[in-house]
Amino acid sequence: MTAFAIEADNIHVRFGDYWALTEVSFAIPDGAFVAVLGPNGAGKSTLLKTCLGLIRPQSGLMRLYDRPLAEFDASRMGYVPQIKTLDRSFPALAIELAASGVLSAWPWHIQGALRRQAMEALEQVGADHLASRPLARLSGGELQRVYLARALIRRPPLVLLDEPATGIDPAGERDMFRVLERYQETEKATIMMITHDWHTAVHHATHILAINRRLIGCGESSPAFAEEMLREAFGHIGHEHPHREANA
Amino acid sequence: MIEALSLPFMQRALAAGVLVGFLASYFGVFVVQRRLSFLGNGLAHAAFGGVALGLLLDASPLWVALPFTAAVAVAINWVRDRTELSGDTAIGVFFAVSMALGVVFLSLRREYSADAHTYLFGSILAVSAMDLWITGGIALLTLLMWPMWKRWAYVAFDGELAQTDRLPVERDDYLLSILIAMTVVVCVKMVGIVLIAAFLVIPAATARLLARTFAQMTVYSTLIGVVSATLGLLLSYDLDLPSGAVIVLAQAVCFFAAFAAHRLRR
Ligand SMILES: Nc1ncnc2c1ncn2[C@@H]1O[C@H](COP(=O)(O)OP(=O)(O)O)[C@@H](O)[C@H]1O
Numbered sequence A: 001m002t003a004f005a006i007e008a009d010n011i012h013v014r015f016g017d018y019w020a021l022t023e024v025s026f027a028i029p030d031g032a033f034v035a036v037l038g039p040n041g042a043g044k045s046t047l048l049k050t051c052l053g054l055i056r057p058q059s060g061l062m063r064l065y066d067r068p069l070a071e072f073d074a075s076r077m078g079y080v081p082q083i084k085t086l087d088r089s090f091p092a093l094a095i096e097l098a099a100s101g102v103l104s105a106w107p108w109h110i111q112g113a114l115r116r117q118a119m120e121a122l123e124q125v126g127a128d129h130l131a132s133r134p135l136a137r138l139s140g141g142e143l144q145r146v147y148l149a150r151a152l153i154r155r156p157p158l159v160l161l162d163e164p165a166t167g168i169d170p171a172g173e174r175d176m177f178r179v180l181e182r183y184q185e186t187e188k189a190t191i192m193m194i195t196h197d198w199h200t201a202v203h204h205a206t207h208i209l210a211i212n213r214r215l216i217g218c219g220e221s222s223p224a225f226a227e228e229m230l231r232e233a234f235g236h237i238g239h240e241h242p243h244r245e246a247n248a
Numbered sequence B: 001m002i003e004a005l006s007l008p009f010m011q012r013a014l015a016a017g018v019l020v021g022f023l024a025s026y027f028g029v030f031v032v033q034r035r036l037s038f039l040g041n042g043l044a045h046a047a048f049g050g051v052a053l054g055l056l057l058d059a060s061p062l063w064v065a066l067p068f069t070a071a072v073a074v075a076i077n078w079v080r081d082r083t084e085l086s087g088d089t090a091i092g093v094f095f096a097v098s099m100a101l102g103v104v105f106l107s108l109r110r111e112y113s114a115d116a117h118t119y120l121f122g123s124i125l126a127v128s129a130m131d132l133w134i135t136g137g138i139a140l141l142t143l144l145m146w147p148m149w150k151r152w153a154y155v156a157f158d159g160e161l162a163q164t165d166r167l168p169v170e171r172d173d174y175l176l177s178i179l180i181a182m183t184v185v186v187c188v189k190m191v192g193i194v195l196i197a198a199f200l201v202i203p204a205a206t207a208r209l210l211a212r213t214f215a216q217m218t219v220y221s222t223l224i225g226v227v228s229a230t231l232g233l234l235l236s237y238d239l240d241l242p243s244g245a246v247i248v249l250a251q252a253v254c255f256f257a258a259f260a261a262h263r264l265r266r
């Protein structure tokens, strides 16, 4: 039984001569639902990508379940990227995207056990009817579900989501939280989600991690702590309203 | 047309045409989905530099152009990965340098060579037995690399997702660029430097209009590539026109037919 799912020890990330993250240290307990808060450009996506091993920190150590990141099996992490990065000109079906999460490669042909597994994953997020739909024809919310199916298909203990609520309607958002919370209950998984939403941080998250190129704070979620973190993270920038209308 | 098939040079040209049509249209699907058509163009001009060097050294131009163009492909990738320059900028630099070197090499050679025209516009008469063997070797290598399809495809969909699965994305990219470079070189004699980029792109673009999946796109593209190369070659012989131009026009007919079908279906 490990105490911490994610431990960051003095992480520094640099792009050219720009320090995107400086002295970031925190520990996320196993089984937590962490909301990552911070203004645009605060380094939230950078932090998530550092956890995924996509970005190598300039210095500092990232440990997942008591192991150095490099030794942590990639198949034990599920990642839902920001959907705005999708290349809609790529010819692909929803079921292929889901199956790519099993293969760690793009499928040539989907049949037998792979098809069953991909269909189950789509069913779990209520997207089985979309299986043979081209990705280019999916709405933001539908696409988000398919990405979620892909992320959960190998039942990873750690799930990382980058602004999954952006571009989906409130009903779609409720569905997503229902799926995530059911998944977390059955798998005892740890979830880290970047969000701009106070409501998410207070009502869904167990922990809040606020950053703005440096750590602002990390702790258990409560309305008072969320208020304080949002004020500190956004306060000095002042151009972004922290509440849910900010997404509109 | 039938009696033409009994001529040895025509048999060689057709065999080479099928192989080259397959190679270009297979790698074309990655070129199109990763928006690398400028790379195809840049490598074609690098191949010109390599061919010119071969002519200057009085060596077999293909044997010189293959390593030369592959080295340029590696250099383009290296500059893109190690600096803040974009891929297009890196290609633009090497494109110009190779072309300039090619012009210098040809001038140093002094005697005018009719070959240069062949390399610019392509000719079926130019395909030697050695060329055919080299092309066959590269086609075989490509078939042996078949397991790479699913990784290159994954990167074409989303390189970042592929990286989260810890795939060696950078190394796979080098391999793909080198194979595209070699494909470009073996296309040079038949298609000509001027039209190679189109030769890489049109079958894949046509297939994209017809396909729902990347696997389908790959199959359609190679079929279109092989069929249009064969028909184009036979027509170019019949009409006594440069092979590269006729093949590309045959591809274009497929493209516009697919485009019309695509519009009608909507
Ligand atoms: N690959 C990169 N190269 C250079 N700069 C980057 C790169 N990725 C992010 N940045 C910069 O780092 C900062 C933080 O980016 P990001 O983590 O995406 O912010 P957030 O997700 O919090 O909005 C931004 O200023 C961004 O421009």
Ligand SMILES: [Mg+2]
Pocket (backbone or CB within 6 Å): A044, A045, A046, A162
């Ligand atoms: Mg971001």
